[in-house]
Amino acid sequence: MASHLTHSNQYVLAIVIAIIVFTPKLTSAKKSKIIGLKMNVIDKCWRSDPEWRKHHPQLATCSMGYAGKMTNNIGEDLVHYKVTDPSDDPVNPKQGTLRYGASVIQGKVWITFQRDMVIRLMRPLLISSFTTIDGRGVNVHIAHNACLMIYKATNIIIHGLRIHHCKPQAPGMVMGSNGKVMPLGQVDGDAIRLVTASKIWIDHNTLYNCQDGLLDVTRGSTNVTVSNNWFRFQNKVMLLGHDDGYIRDHKMNVTVVYNHFGPNCNQRMPRIRHGYAHVVNNMYLGWLQYAIGGSMEPSLKSEANLFIAPTSGSKEVINFSNFISNSYSSIVF
Numbered sequence: 001m002a003s004h005l006t007h008s009n010q011y012v013l014a015i016v017i018a019i020i021v022f023t024p025k026l027t028s029a030k031k032s033k034i035i036g037l038k039m040n041v042i043d044k045c046w047r048s049d050p051e052w053r054k055h056h057p058q059l060a061t062c063s064m065g066y067a068g069k070m071t072n073n074i075g076e077d078l079v080h081y082k083v084t085d086p087s088d089d090p091v092n093p094k095q096g097t098l099r100y101g102a103s104v105i106q107g108k109v110w111i112t113f114q115r116d117m118v119i120r121l122m123r124p125l126l127i128s129s130f131t132t133i134d135g136r137g138v139n140v141h142i143a144h145n146a147c148l149m150i151y152k153a154t155n156i157i158i159h160g161l162r163i164h165h166c167k168p169q170a171p172g173m174v175m176g177s178n179g180k181v182m183p184l185g186q187v188d189g190d191a192i193r194l195v196t197a198s199k200i201w202i203d204h205n206t207l208y209n210c211q212d213g214l215l216d217v218t219r220g221s222t223n224v225t226v227s228n229n230w231f232r233f234q235n236k237v238m239l240l241g242h243d244d245g246y247i248r249d250h251k252m253n254v255t256v257v258y259n260h261f262g263p264n265c266n267q268r269m270p271r272i273r274h275g276y277a278h279v280v281n282n283m284y285l286g287w288l289q290y291a292i293g294g295s296m297e298p299s300l301k302s303e304a305n306l307f308i309a310p311t312s313g314s315k316e317v318i319n320f321s322n323f324i325s326n327s328y329s330s331i332v333f
């Protein structure tokens with residue numbers, strides 16, 4: 001599209017687009033006392049309430065895209081649970097720990113954190129259906145060992161966590177999402193792994209430096225929205241679709257919106273097999289191999305993304321075999 005431009009013109013174009021995108025309008029900056037930036041529709045929905053700390057569950061009404069509204073996660077029967085203890089026992093979790101709230105308590109639970117903490121999980125955390133993990137207002141790191149997994153579960157919100165330095169885990173026993181101890185096979189070192197999961201909203205997390213990938217959506221998972229996250233320092237960033245032979249992923253629908261990729265992301269933002277992804281309004285700050293890729297006849301709609309190519313290395317945005325639709329509104333080469 002911009003191929004007729006000279007090199008220096010392209011550079012100017014990149015800067016102009018960056019300025020347009022990142023300069024807040026003065027009027028809206030005045031209106032928003034909270035951060036001085038124009039907020040996107042998700043953030044405006046909760047953050048423009050100065051008392052949002054008193055109304056945590058209202059967040060559930062703010063989701064968009066294929067996850068839909070997360071209103072199944074709230075209501076009269078909602079249990080409020082506060083994590084007070086950063087320790088972890090994978091088979092006999094103590095009350096006050098994250099694992100007790102996320103795996104043992106069944107039904108609707110809204111998990112918040114008492115204070116800043118670093119949680120080093122001893123085994124993957126299996127999150128049960130109708131659970132929200134809400135890290136707003138505190139600095140919560142899940143880091144340096146096992147990380148998050150959603151296995152055969154639905155209606156889950158993961159918001160405001162810093163998940164990094166996740167490591168592969170050997171097979172072993174772990175508290176299952178039904179509150180019963182179960183054997184779990186070997187897992188790769190992903191920050192968040194979805195296996196046969198649906199209606200999942202992953203919003204405002206910071207994910208980086210994991211041994212495998214940052215986010216895997218696999219084995220028939222669908223109805224997923226990935227929004228407002230910051231992905232950085234990673235080779236394989238986001239995988240949608242388990243493997244070439246996993247035909248059930250034909251039905252996968254994923255929305256990827258308002259995310260920030262980079263610096264130092266290499267590839268798979270996302271890489272998709274089989275299903276459908278709507279990739280919209282994301283910001284790509286460079287890559288090494290490619291930004292968006294896919295195989296096995298996936299469909300991908302790329303809309304209003306900002307691609308800022310690396311100064312050296314591959315300038316190719318896509319790496320696709322038989323993709324169906326693609327439209328870019330602001331490619332910068």
Ligand SMILES: *[C@@H]1O[C@H](CO)[C@@H](O)[C@H](O)[C@H]1NC(C)=O
Pocket residue numbers: 068198199222223
């Ligand atoms: C995904 O969402 C659609 C629309 O709400 C729904 O019809 C479908 O059953 C959902 N799929 C799964 C596997 O939950």
Ligand SMILES: *[C@@H]1O[C@H](CO)[C@@H](O)[C@H](O)[C@H]1NC(C)=O
Pocket residue numbers: 222223251252253276
């Ligand atoms: C995925 O979304 C499309 C509309 O974009 C819809 O027709 C289809 O039924 C959805 N699939 C599932 C499994 O929800």
